[in-house]
Amino acid sequence: MSVTQALPSSAVTPFVPLADPAPVTLRRVLSSEWVKLRSLRSSWITMGLAVAAMVMAGVVGGILTNQDWAHMRPGRRANFDPVGLSLAGLNFSQLAIGVLGVLFISGEYGTGMIRSTLAAAPRRLPVLWAKAILFGLVTLILMEISAFVAFLGGQAALGSHGTTMTAPGALRAIVGSGLYLTVVALLGIGLGFVIRSTAGGIAALFGVLLVLPGILSILPDSWQTNVGPYLPSNAGAALYDLHPDPGTLAPWTGFAVFVGYAVVALVAAAIILERRDA
Template identity: 40%
Template sequence: MSQDTREQVLTHPADHLGQSRAGRASIRAVVHSEWTKVRTLRSLSLALVGGLAATVGGTMLACGTYGKAELEAADFDPVFASFFGLNFGQIAAICFGVLAVAGEYADGGIRVWLAAVPRRGLWYGGKLAVVGGLSLATGLVTGFAALLGGQALLDGHGVGLGAPGALRAVLGCGLYLTLLTLLAAGVAAALRSTVGAIGVLVPVVCFLSPVLGEGATTRFLPDRAGQQILHAAPEGGLGPWSGLGVLALWTAAAIWVGWRVLERRDA
């Protein structure tokens, strides 16, 4: 956040959060404070915008370089092709979720916020609500831009939003990035370290399934399962929504572990 905002919070944290005389911050005040952080911290804003740019840019680059043989192949999926750039954009989503939570521990800000919001569940819930809401909004814009931009470059082999699975994939892109961001936030709350959380999540989400290849186990990894919703015809045994459900279970587990650590350990 900006220097002026940080000084105000450090001096009068209760006033900044709009606490009542009873000393309890409302959920509305907590959400507002978290929204202020995202708007004023450049690293968080860049992570959001970077995810959109990386996804759309990577997709358009890939779609613009497909050869005729690839476009006319029987197994070519034009819908999934529009989300090639998500391989890069998901890294930005992970960074956004991690920075939003672990960044509080890097400079000791967590002690200030928990002093102003003694109910840790309220602070954690407000944090996740803002992070998840912004990720969903950005993810939906990303999904529409990636699909429309990518299809325009498929040399006559593109499809529109009315094609089977296309609109579902756009909505799925937003949900996938949201769940991935919340997964990262949960891991960051558990590890309390930006480097540690990113060091765990990026290899697991981005590199593990390609290294292990196809298999009964890899289809349940967060990225492989969650991305089934981006296919016009899902593959690997999981359907589009069941695959997203698997990712949701990973996310719920990470959020729960993060909450238990936050609840039990000192700031």
């Protein structure tokens, strides 16, 4: 008959964790989101398109305008804006920035990866703030550099028809272009969390930035005068547009209104993120 003998208590080794789990902090969430952003090839391709659009439009526009200067109508020469020509690529860059902002969020919802993200950061809001801070900062740095390069390259291409950075409003327009695109990025982040669909988020963003001004243009003049300056893209454009239409908001006032739209989108995103399941 076999006898089972109990091991002495001294022979039983209790389980001791190697280390306490690190607390979830905004810095750690930022680090995680940076890995996601830089590891996706599509992120850098899209951001590269935004940079290329800004720079190439300014340089190519300057070259073509310089070549065509002798054939340009006198009225167009009199109203020629060398600063605006160099920064014309902003209209294309905002498309890429806006799409990437929405995709940075909706892509995780589409693949289901957002569940892992929120499981690692159960308080949820640090995920929103980390994505907004990271993508906003990357956009600000890259697009400010692009705006300066586009201006300098465009003025060099214009030759004697160009201007300098010391011209009235030129520096504000250059810096304002990068700031405008940064707010577009934050709008994309907010709408991505609110709508959670790539197609829906992009449609909503472009509807707000591009479609609303077009709709307003066919409405009575009183609507255009009273409502037009407060539309998101019109308000934001006041910062970099050196020849605004009559009734346009003051540059920094318009930009403050534009920032307000982004704040509303991010606050709505925070509320929905807290209350709705992933």
